[in-house]
Amino acid sequence: MVTKAEVVFEEQLFTLEAVEVHLxxxxxxxxxxxxxxxxxxxxxxxxxxxxxxxxxxxxxxxxQILQDPALKDSMLxxxxxxxxxxxxxxQYEVQAIMHMRRxxxxxxxxxxxxxxxxxxxxxxxxxxxxxxxxxxxAQGGPFPLLTEILEVxxxxxxxxxxxxGSLRKGQRLCIYGPSSAPWRLLxxxxxxxxxxxxxxxxxxxxxxxxxxxxxxxxxxLLGAFQPGRPLRVxxxxxxxxxxxxxxxxxxxxxxxxxxxxxxxMLGEQGQDVDMLMCQRLxxxxxxxxxxxxxxxxxxxxxxxxxxxxxxxxxxxLNDGRRYSLADLMAQFxxxxxxxxxxxxxRQTDDPLVSFGALRLEEKITESFMMVGLDAQPGLCFEIPPxxxxxxxxxxxxxxxQPAEPLLVEELTDxxxxxxxxxxxxxxxxxxxxxxxxxxLCEQKKTSSKESMVKQTPALCRLKANTMPxxxxxxxxxxxxxxxxVSKSLNPKVLPQDRGKRMKPKASSMxxxxxxxxxxxxxxxxxxxxxxxxxxxxxxxxxxKTI
Numbered sequence: 212m213v214t215k216a217e218v219v220f221e222e223q224l225f226t227l228e229a230v231e232v233h234l235x236x237x238x239x240x241x242x243x244x245x246x247x248x249x250x251x252x253x254x255x256x257x258x259x260x261x262x263x264x265x266x267x268x269x270x271x272x273x274x275q276i277l278q279d280p281a282l283k284d285s286m287l288x289x290x291x292x293x294x295x296x297x298x299x300x301x302q303y304e305v306q307a308i309m310h311m312r313r314x315x316x317x318x319x320x321x322x323x324x325x326x327x328x329x330x331x332x333x334x335x336x337x338x339x340x341x342x343x344x345x346x347x348x349a350q351g352g353p354f355p356l357l358t359e360i361l362e363v364x365x366x367x368x369x370x371x372x373x374x375x376g377s378l379r380k381g382q383r384l385c386i387y388g389p390s391s392a393p394w395r396l397l398x399x400x401x402x403x404x405x406x407x408x409x410x411x412x413x414x415x416x417x418x419x420x421x422x423x424x425x426x427x428x429x430x431x432l433l434g435a436f437q438p439g440r441p442l443r444v445x446x447x448x449x450x451x452x453x454x455x456x457x458x459x460x461x462x463x464x465x466x467x468x469x470x471x472x473x474x475x476m477l478g479e480q481g482q483d484v485d486m487l488m489c490q491r492l493x494x495x496x497x498x499x500x501x502x503x504x505x506x507x508x509x510x511x512x513x514x515x516x517x518x519x520x521x522x523x524x525x526x527x528l529n530d531g532r533r534y535s536l537a538d539l540m541a542q543f544x545x546x547x548x549x550x551x552x553x554x555x556x557r558q559t560d561d562p563l564v565s566f567g568a569l570r571l572e573e574k575i576t577e578s579f580m581m582v583g584l585d586a587q588p589g590l591c592f593e594i595p596p597x598x599x600x601x602x603x604x605x606x607x608x609x610x611x612q613p614a615e616p617l618l619v620e621e622l623t624d625x626x627x628x629x630x631x632x633x634x635x636x637x638x639x640x641x642x643x644x645x646x647x648x649x650x651l652c653e654q655k656k657t658s659s660k661e662s663m664v665k666q667t668p669a670l671c672r673l674k675a676n677t678m679p680x681x682x683x684x685x686x687x688x689x690x691x692x693x694x695x696v697s698k699s700l701n702p703k704v705l706p707q708d709r710g711k712r713m714k715p716k717a718s719s720m721x722x723x724x725x726x727x728x729x730x731x732x733x734x735x736x737x738x739x740x741x742x743x744x745x746x747x748x749x750x751x752x753x754x755k756t757i
Contacts, residue, residue, distance in 0.1 A: 214252055217252075225244075226241060226242045228242055239256060241253075311341065312341070313342060344603065348596055356386045357585065357607075357609070358386060358605055359604050360379065360602070361602045363378055363380065367625050369622065370626070374592050377587075384601070387580075387591070388581060390579040390593050391581075392593075393413055396411045396536070396571050397573045397575065397622075398571050399570045399627075400570075401548070408622045409622065411571075412618040413536065415555055415619065417553055419550065419569075420530075421534070421549055423525050424547065426525075427523060428520060429524075433470070433473055441469060444467075444470070444526050446524055447525055469492055474487075486515040488513060489514055533553070545574065550566075551563040558618060573631060579596075580593065592616055
């Protein structure tokens, strides 16, 4: 609208204050706020709109306005917006499913796409929505569920069982729900060049007997030690102790030890070092404790072993009980070595019975799904969706009754080692690092220093004994010097003619007075300065005496 004052644009806001008459024509006096200025408008009452009344009230937020149906199609103002007029249009999202697509399709309302309604002509089309085994496990049912395999994950096989080859596209699979076994154990065979690896379910009902465990290092002994449960072992290798610390004892083959726990001692660099405290046992420790007090004290000898000690230990075991798998896990820690003495009566073929020894290594707590093949109703097995997540689709039909699942599955080497790297082992502390080996130059320096230390007392005694004593008989002195020179001095330093002149004088004395070493007197220090005298000085003293 064009007025004398200004042009009034569409959807501008103004306030009606009064009605005035000018020259016989009624006008509406309005105030229009344009920023900090106010403009007075005189609009004739005959002016056609349309005009909308602006409702006054408490300020409301945008979500409140959109949720209030009474404010629908109302004109609102917002002083914080710079525009005189603003139209809000909400956006929507349409969720739909597509044929042979697992995920839901989300179509925004702003997408410009042409659609056509084909409901009447597509009544015979059945939309197939695929799903993963992990999704079926998360949904929690309903079970049993008859499905058809659409896709098998790529990669090497996980199990060495015959049913692995049946998992292919088009195979009908019956899902009976999550497995009732809360955990499984990884087991490896022993005593063969190529070990075999198995996964044993907690529902396994075979009978097992414990076997002595082998520990390659003292750190493995500490990992197997449980407070309140005695752990006795026998050393299978000789181990040398530390010369600078008498508490770190040496071990010989056949030494019997009882593990007491871990302690800390001050290392060479002033830092605390973890050690394994053991009690050395005598041969009578296995029998009834009856003997003298000395034997009891010998049994109580405590020694320290570095955790990095590369020794060899075998558990001393006198346990002939037959355990179930659940009792074994409740009473003992892993790893544990056993032998299956009675197979599970529910299993027609138990491969664990054929091995002389099995090593139970780690517990697996991931969820498994119990499934079966529709073509083989008597076959039922368990699949881990975390590593074998099949893509299936619900099929028509009635699922059969579940059979007894396989409780022992042989694993491939690749899958076995991937299971051993699970995050459950990250909480375990890494084994201690052995001390850094000395280089060849450092070893030579150390050996030379040790040889000098060993030779120093002998040299000191030698120099102390070579000092001349004029208060005694000269003939005795000559005989001592002659014997000392012949044993200690280099023939090149002392001429041969001097030795010949000494022999007649030495023969006049009895042989019992001739000695090369004598004990030092109380006023004489046997450890004299090494650099204070040398062989040339001994020769000068000998010449002066002559």
